Amino acid sequence: MTVQPPSLLRLGVNIDHVATIRNARGGSAPDPVRTAILALESGADGITAHLREDRRHISDADIDRLTQTLRAQGRPLNLEMACTQEMLYIALSHRPHAVCLVPERREERTTEGGLDVAGGHNWIAPMVGQLKANGSRVSLFVAADPAQISASAHCGAQVVELHTGAFCDAVRDGKAREAGTALDALRASARHAEDLGLEVHAGHGIDFETVEAVAAIPQLKELNIGHFLVGEAIFTGLPSAIGRMRCLMDEARQ
Numbered sequence: 001m002t003v004q005p006p007s008l009l010r011l012g013v014n015i016d017h018v019a020t021i022r023n024a025r026g027g028s029a030p031d032p033v034r035t036a037i038l039a040l041e042s043g044a045d046g047i048t049a050h051l052r053e054d055r056r057h058i059s060d061a062d063i064d065r066l067t068q069t070l071r072a073q074g075r076p077l078n079l080e081m082a083c084t085q086e087m088l089y090i091a092l093s094h095r096p097h098a099v100c101l102v103p104e105r106r107e108e109r110t111t112e113g114g115l116d117v118a119g120g121h122n123w124i125a126p127m128v129g130q131l132k133a134n135g136s137r138v139s140l141f142v143a144a145d146p147a148q149i150s151a152s153a154h155c156g157a158q159v160v161e162l163h164t165g166a167f168c169d170a171v172r173d174g175k176a177r178e179a180g181t182a183l184d185a186l187r188a189s190a191r192h193a194e195d196l197g198l199e200v201h202a203g204h205g206i207d208f209e210t211v212e213a214v215a216a217i218p219q220l221k222e223l224n225i226g227h228f229l230v231g232e233a234i235f236t237g238l239p240s241a242i243g244r245m246r247c248l249m250d251e252a253r254q
């Protein structure tokens with residue numbers, strides 16, 4: 001299975017919001033699996049999907065089809081999920097290439113913060129162990145906080161995904177000082193994670209304006225981007241939106 005494409009910085013495209021649009025009418029279009037195939041043809045290195053407890057976007061049937069389709073193509077699926085027994089069972093039975101454990105609250109609009117790994121070691125560590133033993137690479141979605149990163153290494157995770165929401169929100173709100181502080185925290189966290197032997201990813205809220213600063217952090221190996229790309233696809237098409245994002249990521253690494 002091709003799990004390590006040659007890109008300097010991999011792009012995982014999150015297709016959740018194609019499913020959100022489909023679910024608005026309850027039919028089968030637009031199809032997230034067709035989107036996944038197009039995203040991969042357009043320069044994505046992998047596909048990310050978040051199966052939420054309330055199934056507000058991706059469904060169980062989507063995960064079945066995504067797993068089969070991507071496996072047949074030798075491309076990686078990154079399954080985002082909450083740390084619950086229900087999700088653990090689904091991940092163990094599908095054995096996706098990667099699992100990213102995220103905090104989840106029913107009332108939130110999107111994943112608002114990072115996982116409290118430091119406070120949840122006793123239940124997160126066994127789940128990490130089971131997923132790894134089953135053959136999935138395990139990532140923990142955390143804030144740019146040294147304590148959470150150290151706790152992630154203690155839990156046995158192979159990867160941390162840094163939450164870029166604070167930085168991206170500050171840029172969009174024109175809060176330069178806050179953006180600078182958030183970016184410094186991301187940089188320090190990426191260094192800390194690498195020093196602990198963790199692979200470092202980042203994601204949440206990234207768009208064309210914010211991607212270069214994030215992509216320039218040298219320790220990062222993967223960005224996961226969804227909402228902005230799906231929205232931009234309305235105007236320019238998915239291949240063009242992904243192509244431009246890829247280009248900005250590559251330019252940031254030159």
Ligand code: PXP
Pocket residue numbers: 014016050080100102110111141161202203204205206224225226227228
């Ligand atoms: N990474 C993680 C762990 C996420 O939970 C999300 C949002 O589901 C993303 C990346 C993508 O964020 P966005 O859709 O804002 O690009």
